[in-house]
Amino acid sequence: MADAADAEAFAAEVGGFPIILKTVRGGYDGKGVWFVRTPEDAHEAFLAGVQVLAEEKVDFVRELAANIVRSPHGQAVAYPVVESRQVDGVCDTVIAPAPDLDEELAGQAQELALRIAKELDVVGHLAVELFQTTDGRILVNELAMRPHNSGHWTQDGAITSQFANHVRAVLDLPLGDPRPRAPWTVMCNVLGGDYPDMYSAYLHCMARDPQLKIHMYGKDVKPGRKVGHVNTYGDDLDDVLERARHAAGYLRGTIVE
Numbered sequence: 027m028a029d030a031a032d033a034e035a036f037a038a039e040v041g042g043f044p045i046i047l048k049t050v051r052g053g054y055d056g057k058g059v060w061f062v063r064t065p066e067d068a069h070e071a072f073l074a075g076v077q078v079l080a081e082e083k084v085d086f087v088r089e090l091a092a093n094i095v096r097s098p099h100g101q102a103v104a105y106p107v108v109e110s111r112q113v114d115g116v117c118d119t120v121i122a123p124a125p126d127l128d129e130e131l132a133g134q135a136q137e138l139a140l141r142i143a144k145e146l147d148v149v150g151h152l153a154v155e156l157f158q159t160t161d162g163r164i165l166v167n168e169l170a171m172r173p174h175n176s177g178h179w180t181q182d183g184a185i186t187s188q189f190a191n192h193v194r195a196v197l198d199l200p201l202g203d204p205r206p207r208a209p210w211t212v213m214c215n216v217l218g219g220d221y222p223d224m225y226s227a228y229l230h231c232m233a234r235d236p237q238l239k240i241h242m243y244g245k246d247v248k249p250g251r252k253v254g255h256v257n258t259y260g261d262d263l264d265d266v267l268e269r270a271r272h273a274a275g276y277l278r279g280t281i282v283e
């Protein structure tokens with residue numbers, strides 16, 4: 027796409043606005059993704075001065091991710107397919123496994139990820155971000171050839187984490203068991219809030235929920251920046267979700283008690 031006129035022509039081709047424009051390089055956490063509803067919106071994307079590509083806007087019911095690991099000698103393992111929820115283009119919550127996902131569709135998603143890895147000769151971890159469409163199909167959104175945010179839950183929720191399996195694959199060692207340890211695991215990202223010092227919030231969360239696993243990255247805290255994540259797991263999805271959301275919100279400062 028060279029300019030807004032190109033974007034308009036693309037929109038006409040695919041049945042009209044909205045369309046999505048994306049930077050071809052360096053995008054992450056929704057940065058470099060423009061939801062374009064009008065020709066004026068398209069101008070904004072081109073003002074950034076980066077090369078962009080256009081996509082049809084997909085009507086999805088939810089976003090899923092299939093995480094697999096493949097080693098040079100051809101061994102591969104597939105983690106359960108997860109649901110990934112974004113807020114303002116940033117991954118907020120991951121639920122493992124994706125609730126109410128048809129077993130056949132889950133199997134198709136895992137097979138798709140394994141096939142992509144084989145055909146691209148991937149060594150290590152591959153995350154395939156997917157859209158589950160309103161008519162029950164799965165479409166690939168994005169590929170990440172590395173441990174990925176949609177696999178952070180495996181650190182505490184799977185027998186072998188994505189990080190351990192990635193290293194095993196790179197060293198061509200036998201891969202570890204990818205199965206979950208509990209019926210449900212939830213990961214919530216911790217975004218920076220208004221307070222740069224999270225230490226007292228951290229203590230509160232540890233004391234309030236001894237089963238909670240907190241992973242902070244040691245980054246400077248800036249509003250909206252991903253600075254860590256929390257994992258919870260257990261038998262009851264509502265409870266597991268509530269505990270993860272509470273901790274992530276408390277650490278960010280959006281929940282005060």
Ligand SMILES: Nc1ncnc2c1ncn2[C@@H]1O[C@H](COP(=O)(O)OP(=O)(O)OP(=O)(O)O)[C@@H](O)[C@H]1O
Binds near residue numbers: 081085115
């Ligand atoms: N074609 C599309 N149709 C509808 N929504 C889309 C489309 N492409 C992207 N999105 C939405 O925007 C989000 C971010 O897009 P995408 O995953 O391509 O970018 P990203 O910024 O590179 O994200 P990541 O941090 O995962 O690498 C998606 O998770 C989805 O919610």
Ligand SMILES: [Mg+2]
Binds near residue numbers: 168
């Ligand atoms: Mg993405």
